[in-house]
Amino acid sequence: MTKRLIVRAPALLALACLATPAAAQQDTEALKKDLTAVIALQGQPCGEVVSVQVLKQNDYNADCKDGNKYHVYENAKGRVIVEKRS
């Protein structure tokens, strides 16, 4: 039983290594969609968010497909703010 586990361990480790980036990529894609929706809800031009930089919790820099860049964050009053970056 132990021998089997030892034999299979590298395979499991490789699988875990492959699965983790996939999950992270899914999260990033979900975040991009989320921010795309937020920017659209605020009536700002964007098209689609293509890259996101996480500054802190609920605080992001988003780059759009059309070239626009935004700072999207939640302020102290709990409001979501979308500010255009130069």
Added chain:
Amino acid sequence: MIRYSAVIMLMVSSAGCMHDMEPETQPLPIVAAPAAPKRPQVSKAPATAAKAAPPAKRQAAAQPAKAPATKPQATPQKPQPATPPKPAAAAPTLDLDALEARLKQTKAIGLMTKLSLKNKVDDLLDEFRRHHAGKPMPTVAQLRRSYDLLMMKVLSLLQDRDQQLASDILSSRERIWGLLVDPKSFAALQAG
């Protein structure tokens, strides 16, 4: 042994047939139910309605057709007890708390989008508050436009990934509007 297996096969196949029969029998009351409100119309024009009715329902339609000749008042009274339970069944009670909880839990909308939507709901509630306080500026028409736009935003976010919630919200749309636009129910909402 072969006999037993034959008996088992027969039972299984007959059970299968019984299951097939159920969906056919269930829709019948639903089909029969819409025919009930037509009966008062039948009493007004018995000959045309009897022709329009499908063959299965002709016997039922024929009875009210004969009745108006002898007792004209008896036919409109008959469908009345049948109709009141239908609206009660068709309009389930509006559970705002459950809808709110489902909106919070749904994975169809991201966290930041939910926060943004909450901001917009709060803004709209402020507008309703101003309207009910007697201020002239947000008129009912303006509020309705804002409400419809917000609903469209929510539904467009939900419709692809949480269709059940989207349809539930859509079906509650007018009742929620009714609660918001009525000063008494709005005050009750704010208090609760």
